[in-house]
Amino acid sequence: MQQDILINWSPQEARVAIVENGAVQELHVERTLERGLVGNVYLGKVARVLPGMQSAFIDIGLERAAFLHVADVWQRQPDGEPPGRPGQPQVPIEKQVFEGQSLLVQVIKDPIGTKGARLSTQVSIAGRLLVFLPQDDHIGISQKIPHDQREALRARLTRLVGAPGGGFILRTNGEDASDDELAEDIAYLRKTWTRIREAATRLPAGSLLHQDLNLIQRVLRDLVTCDTQTIRIDSREQHALLAKFGEEFMPSAAAKLHLYKGERPIFDLYNIDEEIAKALGRRVDLKSGGYLIVDQTEALTTVDVNTGGYVGSRNFDDTIFKTNLEAAHAIARQLRLRNLGGIIIVDFIDMQREDHRDSVLGEFRKQLTRDRVKTMAGNFSQLGLVEMTRKRTRESLAHMLCEPCEACMGKGTVRTARTVCYDILREILREARQFNPREYRVVASPRVVELFLDEESQHLAGLSDFIGKPISLQSESAMGQEQYDIVLL
Structure with missing residues (x-):
């Protein structure tokens, strides 16, 4: 599948669109004054411990205190395996942290709505080919790499890492990397961790110790795949900076980078601004004449599928089946486009035939595998609904670009x-x-x-x-x- 990445840069905002076969699949927005926090490492101070919730509020220098749950408090395991295994006993949080304690923490979820950032005490630093786990000794391989290649890659990575001094996970784009490239990444990540630890000894609590890459740098690190044909950016200055960064850390991705010199704005090439406007609306029209209604609430997101003007050509069952199949593709795309996370309920049109339900569910799950964010979808419930979750680490597109209406105060309706x-x-x-x-x-x-x-x-x-x-x-x-x-x- 041919993929193109378009980068629209301005001093106040960077926007990235991932286009596959002419259709926008993902949108990423980062504003200079509202930059995301995920991946940042802070020296925090425990403000309050809540044994009843098995959590603690940590002051990391932000407007709202951040949140640390007991499940995100790292514990070293005797066998070197990562924590969180089923059946592993959990030490109560009040026995692990105390008020006033200085704590090295990393943001794993941005502040969303009225909730503060979510933290973990297990630090992970992402590089070009590897993810470094400095508090662990575990050597892991990306789940997206074929199973029959993992053991050979694990043995090779173990040899390069040498004596225990932190754990590493091989990323998908490191599958074909040479030993020299992997060794360079290992050295870079260990040097970064040394810098973080040194800063933690001299800076006061609430200080930022390490900041993740900005959005256009993360394009080269995280968004480029083997299917990516070109990366086009419309800023000459940022193109030069990104090319220099790419040549040093991600040469294979930097080779696909091009400066866009066209007369038309770069996002006009695929009507991306029009797609953004559609992604902020409730209704999504399908090519067949059917449509989706997407409603985002505090607790969950609902997606309703309707036949609309599609009447089919054979019988009622086939009409519903074809609408649901098309909807399965559209819903998976809308989840990525709108960056919807948390609990999602999909109400497909009721199908009488079991084989139709299996086909629609299979197609829906197939489309979800294209998502770089972790998703999990269940079977049809007794009410004919599909319950699923999508990991939420940052604000949705609507929450980032919109705010509640002053007239209705976010209710969506006003009294007559x-x-x-x-x-x-x-x-x-x-x-x-x-x-x-x-x-x-x-x-x-x-x-x-x-x-x-x-x-x-x-x-x-x-x-x-x-x-x-x-x-x-x-x-x-x-x-x-x-x-x-x-x-x-």
């Missing part, structure tokens, strides 16, 4: 003008029982005032007669439909 009118009538009656003004003045949005002057005029006049006071109206265009003020004159 008539509902607001009746709220105002009740409020005036409540005020009349406590105060004795000369006149009541209602200041409200134009639609509410217009309704009072037309359909609700009789009710307003009746209330005025009942309380024995005049009620005047004042239209205020700056007010939202739910906003109003009652002035006592």
